[in-house]
Amino acid sequence: MTTLFQQIANGIVLGAVIGLIALGYTMVYGIIQLINFAHGEVFMVGAYGGLATYTYILPEQFRDDWQIALPAVLVGGIVISVITAVIMERFAYRPLRGGPRLAPLITALGVSVALQEAVRLFYPGATATLAFPPLFVDGDLRIPVPGGGGDVVITWIKLLLVIVAVLLAVGLQMYVSRSRMGRAMRATAQDADTAKLMGVNPDRVIVLTFILGAALAGVGGVMYGAYQNTINIDMGFQNGIFAFTAAVLGGIGSLRGAVIGAFCIGLIKTLGGQYLPGGNQYDYVWIFVVLILVLVFRPEGLFGEPEKVRA
Amino acid sequence: MSRVTSWMRPVHALAFRVVGAVLVLIGTLMAWATFVYNNGAYPAKATLQYFDAPFALNSFRLHLAILGIAALAVALAPVPGRNRILRGLGWGVIAIAAVHMAFMTYEGGGLGAIAGGTAFGSWSTLVGGILIVLAAHGGGLEGPVHLPTKMPFYVAWLVLLVSFAGLLMLVSRTLTAGGQGGVANPYSGPLFLSFVGYAGGLLAALHGAGLLPWISRLSEGHRAFSIVVLLGCALALPFTDAGTEYWMTVAANIGVYAATAIGLNVVVGLTGLLDLGYVAFLGIGAFVAANLSGAAAARFDIELPFIVAALIAAVVAGIFGAIVGSPTLRVRGDYLAIVTLAFGEIFVRSAQNDIGGLTNGSNAIPGLPPISLFGKGFNESITIGGAKLPSGVLYYFLIVLLVAVVMAVFANLKNSRIGRAWVAIREDEDVARAMGIRTGQAKILAFMVGATLAGLAGAVFAHKLSTVSYESFKFLESVTLLAAVILGGMASIPGAVLGASLLFVLPEKLREFSEYRLLMFGLALVLIMRFRPQGLVPDKHRRAELVGEDPEGKPLDESDVGQAHLPDVGPTTGPTTREAT
Numbered sequence: 001m002t003t004l005f006q007q008i009a010n011g012i013v014l015g016a017v018i019g020l021i022a023l024g025y026t027m028v029y030g031i032i033q034l035i036n037f038a039h040g041e042v043f044m045v046g047a048y049g050g051l052a053t054y055t056y057i058l059p060e061q062f063r064d065d066w067q068i069a070l071p072a073v074l075v076g077g078i079v080i081s082v083i084t085a086v087i088m089e090r091f092a093y094r095p096l097r098g099g100p101r102l103a104p105l106i107t108a109l110g111v112s113v114a115l116q117e118a119v120r121l122f123y124p125g126a127t128a129t130l131a132f133p134p135l136f137v138d139g140d141l142r143i144p145v146p147g148g149g150g151d152v153v154i155t156w157i158k159l160l161l162v163i164v165a166v167l168l169a170v171g172l173q174m175y176v177s178r179s180r181m182g183r184a185m186r187a188t189a190q191d192a193d194t195a196k197l198m199g200v201n202p203d204r205v206i207v208l209t210f211i212l213g214a215a216l217a218g219v220g221g222v223m224y225g226a227y228q229n230t231i232n233i234d235m236g237f238q239n240g241i242f243a244f245t246a247a248v249l250g251g252i253g254s255l256r257g258a259v260i261g262a263f264c265i266g267l268i269k270t271l272g273g274q275y276l277p278g279g280n281q282y283d284y285v286w287i288f289v290v291l292i293l294v295l296v297f298r299p300e301g302l303f304g305e306p307e308k309v310r311a
Numbered sequence: 312m313s314r315v316t317s318w319m320r321p322v323h324a325l326a327f328r329v330v331g332a333v334l335v336l337i338g339t340l341m342a343w344a345t346f347v348y349n350n351g352a353y354p355a356k357a358t359l360q361y362f363d364a365p366f367a368l369n370s371f372r373l374h375l376a377i378l379g380i381a382a383l384a385v386a387l388a389p390v391p392g393r394n395r396i397l398r399g400l401g402w403g404v405i406a407i408a409a410v411h412m413a414f415m416t417y418e419g420g421g422l423g424a425i426a427g428g429t430a431f432g433s434w435s436t437l438v439g440g441i442l443i444v445l446a447a448h449g450g451g452l453e454g455p456v457h458l459p460t461k462m463p464f465y466v467a468w469l470v471l472l473v474s475f476a477g478l479l480m481l482v483s484r485t486l487t488a489g490g491q492g493g494v495a496n497p498y499s500g501p502l503f504l505s506f507v508g509y510a511g512g513l514l515a516a517l518h519g520a521g522l523l524p525w526i527s528r529l530s531e532g533h534r535a536f537s538i539v540v541l542l543g544c545a546l547a548l549p550f551t552d553a554g555t556e557y558w559m560t561v562a563a564n565i566g567v568y569a570a571t572a573i574g575l576n577v578v579v580g581l582t583g584l585l586d587l588g589y590v591a592f593l594g595i596g597a598f599v600a601a602n603l604s605g606a607a608a609a610r611f612d613i614e615l616p617f618i619v620a621a622l623i624a625a626v627v628a629g630i631f632g633a634i635v636g637s638p639t640l641r642v643r644g645d646y647l648a649i650v651t652l653a654f655g656e657i658f659v660r661s662a663q664n665d666i667g668g669l670t671n672g673s674n675a676i677p678g679l680p681p682i683s684l685f686g687k688g689f690n691e692s693i694t695i696g697g698a699k700l701p702s703g704v705l706y707y708f709l710i711v712l713l714v715a716v717v718m719a720v721f722a723n724l725k726n727s728r729i730g731r732a733w734v735a736i737r738e739d740e741d742v743a744r745a746m747g748i749r750t751g752q753a754k755i756l757a758f759m760v761g762a763t764l765a766g767l768a769g770a771v772f773a774h775k776l777s778t779v780s781y782e783s784f785k786f787l788e789s790v791t792l793l794a795a796v797i798l799g800g801m802a803s804i805p806g807a808v809l810g811a812s813l814l815f816v817l818p819e820k821l822r823e824f825s826e827y828r829l830l831m832f833g834l835a836l837v838l839i840m841r842f843r844p845q846g847l848v849p850d851k852h853r854r855a856e857l858v859g860e861d862p863e864g865k866p867l868d869e870s871d872v873g874q875a876h877l878p879d880v881g882p883t884t885g886p887t888t889r890e891a892t
Contacts, residue, residue: 109833114833114837285661295638
């Protein structure tokens with residue numbers, strides 16, 4: 001029984017990380033119908049940016065003081081993620097906009113590989129897995145489970161991660177539905193040409209979308225590093241695929257769907273790894289199976305609109 | 312016809328190109344560096360001709376002299392397509408000068424390579440190259456030169472024979488240029504790149520003169536003859552300088568990837584379906600062959616003859632191709648790409664975890680016996696007519712055969728009913744359907760054919776490497792293959808071969824930069840999509856769409872030049888770019 005609850009807790013934590021990435025995927029897709037394959041790498045770059053801030057910028061005496069270290073590292077991660085995403089949008093995707101559909105996807109693949117390799121080659125020591133500072137109070141929350149078998153253990157950083165992720169998602173939803181720029185984003189997503197006629201600058205909207213997505217991914221990257229205690233260059237590809245699956249499962253283009261999809265994927269991974277045949281060596285495979293099944297049988301996802309047939 | 316736009320007065324252009332060519336020739340004879348490389352005393356350890364060596368024209372100095380003299384001759388004589396030729400020559404000169412300057416700077420000489428003296432060879436050459444290119448553009452680039460192809464067949468055959476022999480020489484020289492890369496040979500990188508610059512410059516000049524398109528049209532007119540001669544040339548490679556064990560291995564590896572890239576081209580280039588998990592089929596073929604080879608770690612304790620095992624591998628891979636292709640019935644565009652990626656990842660994960668005991672997990676299946684025919688192991692060396700050929704040459708012959716078979720399949724399919732259906736699907740799936748093409752069947756067939764070819768290549772790959780590990784079939788390998796196809800030009804056979812060669816020769820030559828291999832591939836994908844989406848050697852019909860020449864190579868009217876466009880199969884995008892603009 002404890003195992004089940006523990007795995008559910010783990011699944012929710014993983015879901016929170018995936019959700020932070022999936023929001024970026026779904027926003028970009030909603031607006032320019034681009035699968036930004038390199039978005040997972042933005043998450044990875046954010047983690048390395050956070051680590052660089054901690055190692056090279058943060059003065060020694062503040063390192064153990066989480067009230068200073070955690071915000072500083074988060075800001076570092078976000079800044080690096082956002083810069084990466086803006087450069088990527090400006091130089092890789094914008095020139096191809098309005099062109100054929102597969103070109104940006106191939107470009108995105110190229111960007112993804114290049115970013116991964118750039119970090120591996122130029123970040124000191126990144127050829128191997130790097131240690132990441134804990135950044136938050138040690139210790140954990142223990143919830144007793146009736147029937148014996150021990151407690152469910154959740155470290156505080158994981159709890160913080162889940163809370164931050166949910167707050168950010170709610171905040172993003174409010175921003176998109178209430179603010180002026182949010183309205184411009186929704187207008188562009190619905191009909192870019194008409195939005196342009198109404199005075200919306202599509203370039204600004206698209207850059208803003210990339211910035212918002214990258215900021216969330218940066219937060220995700222730092223928090224992921226903090227609770228895993230290690231980071232490596234593969235983390236972006238793996239979690240990026242999970243996040244893409246989550247975004248598709250929830251209905252790509254839908255913010256709420258992305259978050260719910262992310263929690264579903266988190267649970268599928270941990271519970272599938274625990275209870276399905278093959279154990280946790282095959283948990284990855286189950287996610288891909290879900291991805292294929294959703295794309296084939298319900299490509300509009302749980303919350304998306306049925307895809308319009310092309311005119 | 313395309314207009315000639317010149318912004319230089321004819322006399323200025325003449326002065327620029329003559330001065331440029333002379334500067335190149337002067338630079339060729341001057342010293343390039345004043346210090347010693349390779350931490351040894353000059354001249355014993357300094358193997359590059361960077362020093363003051365008048366009249367000792369070899370290596371890159373010889374290449375520069377040839378380019379310079381050619382430029383001078385073209386600059387003075389009125390040749391058709393003069394400025395196009397000069398542009399090619401000029402870029403070749405710039406490439407050679409830039410490579411050596413970069414190397415000298417990197418090795419510590421600093422720009423201009425001045426250490427207790429002055430050496431202006433590289434500067435003079437670089438400026439000369441730039442002047443030539445400026446003169447070419449300023450003088451106004453002419454439209455492509457069109458040479459007539461009407462001639463008696465024996466003249467055409469002779470021309471083709473000579474050109475293919477030249478091609479063989481070029482391939483052999485390129486392969487061996489700079490020698491084997493590695494710690495012992497720090498010059499292999501710059502020498503190779505400089506040779507590529509030279510060859511590229513010459514080819515561009517020939518192209519400018521209209522000779523390359525002319526030869527390609529001639530070979531179209533004499534298909535059967537060209538194919539026989541090309542095959543002969545490929546088989547003759549071991550008899551050239553490249554006939555050592557090392558280069559044969561490199562060539563054989565290139566061959567395997569070229570065959571796989573052509574298979575991928577069926578799916579991506581012809582049908583326009585992006586397949587991101589294609590290398591899995593190579594893997595399936597390899598693992599099937601490994602399990603039927605009688606290796607100790609194989610699941611089945613049987614040893615089948617290679618031919619049978621290869622056929623089984625191809626069939627199994629084809630079946631999996633149909634399975635992976637089946638979602639195409641419901642999924643389109645980039646969603647389909649993601650589905651194929653998911654299948655690819657499932658394959659890697661399953662292979663890593665030794666699914667069903669078939670892959671031996673992370674231990675791999677080692678010790679596959681070499682293929683043998685008539686009691687002769689393919690890893691042994693052979694003697695043909697007094698010439699002793701190195702070991703590995705039989706594998707090279709086998710792989711040439713494989714590439715030829717794959718090419719034949721591809722070319723025949725492309726010109727068949729199903730091939731035209733694929734191209735129609737690539738261009739517009741809904742219209743293709745309306746025209747009565749069974750799009751579902753056609754797409755699954757494309758996946759099956761592509762997978763079968765990869766399975767066949769995988770079987771050869773397995774025996775050649777003698778070890779099969781899941782590591783060889785990861786996602787990045789799929790990306791590399793895709794990069795090869797896109798770099799070379801989608802749906803184009805020479806493009807796929809050229810792309811595969813570049814992507815596998817470059818890391819071999821630039822060992823000190825081999826770390827940067829994947830970084831380069833990633834950036835290359837981005838840059839190609841941005842600047843040359845049709846690839847290096849575009850398919851002629853796609854070329855007609857993208858560059859503004861009709862399939863015969865004659866230029867079209869400029870207003871007809873469409874914007875570059877790729878297969879457009881997205882579910883929500885509208886009409887093609889041309890109509891949208």
